[in-house]
Amino acid sequence: MATKLDGHDRDEGLTKLKASGWTHDADRDAVSKSFSFKNFVDAFGFMTRAAIHAEKMNHHPEWSNVYKTVDVTLTTHDVDGLSELDLELAKKFDELA
């Protein structure tokens, strides 16, 4: 089960995400990042690799794609905000991009 992040873990997690280009939406307690690629094939290739990891984690992004751009938002519906799963998936997205 996911647990809502708080205290030091939350501060540290958010600081790391912001340092790698994620922005925090306080209203939704979600993080977002826009990834840009060379073309559609590269953008969708990234989505395909990320989709497999998301499914393995059973934690899925909200995301959109327009040609070579992929916009990703992560939050955990079960806890109505950010959980450890979001930090883990965000890190994976950064690695794959």
Add this chain to the structure above:
Amino acid sequence: MATKLDGHDRDEGLTKLKASGWTHDADRDAVSKSFSFKNFVDAFGFMTRAAIHAEKMNHHPEWSNVYKTVDVTLTTHDVDGLSELDLELAKKFDELA
């Protein structure tokens, strides 16, 4: 090169799309449809098949995915509105869903 739809072709094309659940945004001259699947794997599987067709056509959707839902918007930037490519890609999306 894509040509902006007009006259009879446009009327007929839009009528068919609306009959299969697409909605027309007159401001953007774009069509949109929300596709729903059993789960994330089915939703992303649909996107993967559609992505390959889009790339082959060199005509790409604007689309977003949240778990089992895929929202698609089609328009042709080169002509600032709907072209034959959008009708063709919309039909392909319907076939694949």
